[in-house]
Amino acid sequence: MPGYLVEDQRKVTTKRLQEMKQAGKKIAMLTSYDYTTARIVDGAGVDVILIGDSASNVMVGNATTLPMTVDQMVYHARSVVRAVKRALVVCDMPFGSYQVCAEDGVRNAIRIMKESGCDAVKLEGGVEILDTVRKILDAGIPVCGHLGLTPQSINKFGTYAVRAREEEEAEKLVSDAHALAEAGCFAIVLEKIPAELTARVVSEVEVPIIGIGGGPADGQVLVVDDMLGKNNDFSPKFLRRYADLFTIMTDAIGQYVTDVKSCDFPNAQERY
Ligand code: KIV
Numbered sequence: 381m382p383g384y385l386v387e388d389q390r391k392v393t394t395k396r397l398q399e400m401k402q403a404g405k406k407i408a409m410l411t412s413y414d415y416t417t418a419r420i421v422d423g424a425g426v427d428v429i430l431i432g433d434s435a436s437n438v439m440v441g442n443a444t445t446l447p448m449t450v451d452q453m454v455y456h457a458r459s460v461v462r463a464v465k466r467a468l469v470v471c472d473m474p475f476g477s478y479q480v481c482a483e484d485g486v487r488n489a490i491r492i493m494k495e496s497g498c499d500a501v502k503l504e505g506g507v508e509i510l511d512t513v514r515k516i517l518d519a520g521i522p523v524c525g526h527l528g529l530t531p532q533s534i535n536k537f538g539t540y541a542v543r544a545r546e547e548e549e550a551e552k553l554v555s556d557a558h559a560l561a562e563a564g565c566f567a568i569v570l571e572k573i574p575a576e577l578t579a580r581v582v583s584e585v586e587v588p589i590i591g592i593g594g595g596p597a598d599g600q601v602l603v604v605d606d607m608l609g610k611n612n613d614f615s616p617k618f619l620r621r622y623a624d625l626f627t628i629m630t631d632a633i634g635q636y637v638t639d640v641k642s643c644d645f646p647n648a649q650e651r652y
Contacts, residue, residue, distance in 0.1 A: 386425040392468040394500065394522045394566035397427070400598070401588040407567075407599025409590055410607070413439050413456045417604060418463035426467050428567075428590075430502065430601060431457040433472040433532070438605040445531045448474035450488050457496030470524050471498040475532040478503055478512050485512035489521050500566065504530035506556025510563060517564045525560035527553050528594060529572035542593075544573045554581060561587045569601060570594045572618070593618035 390396075400407055409428035412418035413435045421429055433445040435456050440447070450473075457471040471492050478485030489501050500522035503509055513523050528543045537543075544550045554577075557568055567588040570578050575595025582589045582597050591597035593616065605611055606619055612626040639645035 386427075386466075389466060391466055392427050394468065397468065397567055397588045397599075398586075400427075401586075407588055407590060409599055409601035410604045411435075411601070412460050412463075412604055415459045415463045418460040421604060422464045422467045427599070428601070429460060429464060429467040429469050431460050431469070431471040431496075431498065432603065433474050434603050438603060438611065444534050446475045446534070448472075450474060450477050450491060454492060454495045457492065457498045461497040468500065469498040470500045470502050471496055472502050478509065478516075482512040482515045485509075486515045486519050489516045489523075490519060493521055500524055502526055502569065504532045506552065507559050510559055513560065513565065514563050522566050523564070524590075525557070525565040525568035526571065527556050527560075527568060527573075528570045531571075540572070542572050542574065544577055550574075550577050553577065554584065557581045557585045557589075561585045567599075570597065 397407055407427050408425070409430060410421050410426045411430045411432040411434060412421045413431060418429060431453060433448045433453065435452070436442040436445040436448045439456070440452075453471055453474050457469070461469055473485070473488060473492065477488040485503070492498065492501055501516065502524040503513060503516075504526040506525075506527055513525070516523050529540060531540070534540065544553045550573075553570075553573065557570075560568055565587060567590055568581075568585070569590045569592065570581060572593035578589065578591050578594040578597050588598040590599040590601050592601045602619065606614055607622050609621040609624040609626055610629070615621075636645070
């Protein structure tokens with residue numbers, strides 16, 4: 381199925397994302413965790429598909445992203461990779477897979493790439509994980525950074541509120557973004573920070589900056605289940621809902637239940 385919104389059907393690469401930033405073309409990124417959804421997301425023209433560790437919340441029902449394992453990420457990523465023809469596929473490295481030491485990080489990044497077939501990995505954090513980021517890059521694996529609200533550190537900060545409102549934290553974020561870009565990250569996700577700070581990073585840092593709850597940037601990312609309105613009890617200010625799948629699916633399934641119970645389904649045409 382072709383991406384009906386895009387003329388350029390070539391496989392998206394990290395180099396192309398850089399060219400898009402230079403040309404002022406915006407990058408559309410969404411998460412996916414399964415084959416069927418990834419096929420639709422890719423076909424609709426999304427440039428980058430993220431197998432986010434948000435799978436922990438939306439697929440598994442956990443309160444945080446922390447329980448996800450490398451095995452689970454590989455399982456989801458493999459399902460997505462099978463569906464994707466055009467988008468660049470990025471897989472989150474889950475909590476615990478890169479925080480102990482750089483060697484662990486490299487080993488797990490290689491596992492994720494080898495076993496899932498994805499194109500790149502994403503890690504949360506700044507200078508504190510720089511050595512690991514460098515070594516993963518040295519292994520030939522493209523890395524996407526992630527700064528601002530970093531859900532894997534929820535227990536350290538104790539809140540999902542907007543980050544880097546204070547000058548000290550904002551300055552650290554800017555220097556982290558420079559450090560990640562200079563190390564060779566192909567893009568950086570900035571989550572839930574003031575729009576002015578995002579604008580500063582976009583103008584100062586040469587690699588594409590992808591925002592989520594951070595205002596305008598070189599591109600945007602959302603969790604696919606959230607933007608499709610599958611989750612009716614999550615509505616942060618930054619989220620735009622493009623559909624109300626919660627209602628559509630509930631109505632459709634409710635109708636199915638009614639039809640089965642009333643013996644309306646299957647009818648004469650729906651049998652052999
Ligand atoms: O896990 C995830 O879905 C993410 C995005 C919100 C950026 O990291």
